[in-house]
Amino acid sequence: AQSVTQPDIHITVxxxxxxxxRCNYSxxxxxxxxxxxxxxxxGLQLLLKYFSGDTLVQGIKGFEAxxxxxxxxxxxxxxxxxxxxxxxxxxxxGAGNTGTASKLTFGTGTRLQVxx
Amino acid sequence: xAGVMQNPRHLVRRRGQEARLRCSPMKGHSHVxxxxxxxxxxxxxxxxxxxxxxxxxxxxxxxxxxxEFPKEGPxxxxxxxxxxxxxxxxxxxxxxxxxxxxxxxxxxSGTQLSVL
Numbered sequence: 001a002q003s004v005t006q007p008d009i010h011i012t013v014x015x016x017x018x019x020x021x022r023c024n025y026s027x028x029x030x031x032x033x034x035x036x037x038x039x040x041x042x043g044l045q046l047l048l049k050y051f052s053g054d055t056l057v058q059g060i061k062g063f064e065a066x067x068x069x070x071x072x073x074x075x076x077x078x079x080x081x082x083x084x085x086x087x088x089x090x091x092x093x094g095a096g097n098t099g100t101a102s103k104l105t106f107g108t109g110t111r112l113q114v115x116x
Numbered sequence: 117x118a119g120v121m122q123n124p125r126h127l128v129r130r131r132g133q134e135a136r137l138r139c140s141p142m143k144g145h146s147h148v149x150x151x152x153x154x155x156x157x158x159x160x161x162x163x164x165x166x167x168x169x170x171x172x173x174x175x176x177x178x179x180x181x182x183x184e185f186p187k188e189g190p191x192x193x194x195x196x197x198x199x200x201x202x203x204x205x206x207x208x209x210x211x212x213x214x215x216x217x218x219x220x221x222x223x224x225s226g227t228q229l230s231v232l
Contacts, residue, residue: 004158036223043120043207043223044159090158102149102211102221103172106158 002027002093006107014115015083021076021110023091032094033074034104035065039087047089050074061085086114120145120210121190122224130232135195137227139208147213148191149221150183153205165191166213198231205229 003026013019025031032051036044048059055067065076074091088111092104121140129135141148146167151159164172165185176183180198185191195202207226211219 041225043225045223046221102147102209102219103161103164104159105161108156108158
């Protein structure tokens with residue numbers, strides 16, 4: 001069975017500092033990997049996704065993530081954080097061999113706090 | 117083009133009552149996924165429906181929970197005889213279909229169910 005681990009429950013960074021959110025997955029085949037952001041009281045918004053090809057994926061809002069098969073990781077990065085980035089971030093894996101990428105397994109999330 | 121609409125946003129029920137959660141997909145979307153988010157946890161897949169058909173209900177509790185997506189109207193997630201443990205945020209997500217990289221999932225803002 002597939003699983004996703006986000007080891008950091010809370011992270012606090014200063015505005016303008018760099019950010020890296022960790023995500024490790026467990027899946028037997030080539031996974032579909034996603035990062036979503038959830039603001040309070042809102043649904044999830046897709047930041048970026050990886051299916052194949054270039055292992056460095058660019059997303060919206062200046063985020064990027066790198067797929068490292070050898071480490072089973074898909075860490076999310078941003079070079080300079082803005083106060084509006086404060087939110088909950090979820091990593092997710094989809095079963096790439098079922099014909100649908102939308103039955104997702106989510107991690108427990110990382111809550112990002114940004115100090116001014 | 118309206119997004120995925122869920123209502124109500126907040127639903128309060130007493131133990132033993134029924135809860136009905138509605139999800140209206142984006143225009144042109146015929147695939148609906150329901151996810152549940154318990155406090156301090158990530159989203160958990162519940163059920164996947166296409167118009168008039170349940171495709172995958174492997175994440176649904178065996179009792180009291182049911183889902184439908186009729187030919188006309190919204191998808192409904194029904195919880196009978198609610199218990200306190202049902203208190204959670206319920207999200208639906210919809211897609212046009214397709215597979216793999218072509219499938220783009222859009223989330224609603226969720227229904228927060230509180231059971232007293």
